[in-house]
Amino acid sequence: MGIELAQSLDARRDEDPKVKKLLAELRPILKEGAKPVIFCRFIATAEALGETLRAIFPKAAIAVVTGTLPPDERRNRVDALEPFENRILVATDCLSEGINLQSLFDTVVHYDLSWNPMRPRTEGYR
Numbered sequence: 001m002g003i004e005l006a007q008s009l010d011a012r013r014d015e016d017p018k019v020k021k022l023l024a025e026l027r028p029i030l031k032e033g034a035k036p037v038i039f040c041r042f043i044a045t046a047e048a049l050g051e052t053l054r055a056i057f058p059k060a061a062i063a064v065v066t067g068t069l070p071p072d073e074r075r076n077r078v079d080a081l082e083p084f085e086n087r088i089l090v091a092t093d094c095l096s097e098g099i100n101l102q103s104l105f106d107t108v109v110h111y112d113l114s115w116n117p118m119r120p121r122t123e124g125y126r
Helices: 004-013 016-032 043-058 070-078
Strands: 036-038 059-063 087-091 107-110
Touching: 016 036, 016 043, 016 107, 043 059, 043 087, 059 070
Parallel strands: 036 087, 036 107, 059 087
Antiparallel strands: none
């Protein structure tokens, strides 16, 4: 029963009002050429949002970076987006320090993260 419920919820992810609002904001700025980084508070949220965005924007290069990755892999995933004109990065606050995102991204969206990604670290949110 648990797996069926999870699959049912996954299938309806794009019905989520928060996802709908994000898409309403993203679509016009992506058409203008924006290269957004979307910060999420939770790893599961970032991963689910990355899957949803890949399905909705199949022509865009989309990477998800969370604290589950070692630092070198985080940097590699960000760097791998550079050759793509249409790129979206979904990340937890593990990227709020240490990697310069300004050269590849020009728009910041705080999906479910407090307004300040430089907040003190709290166990379990990376």
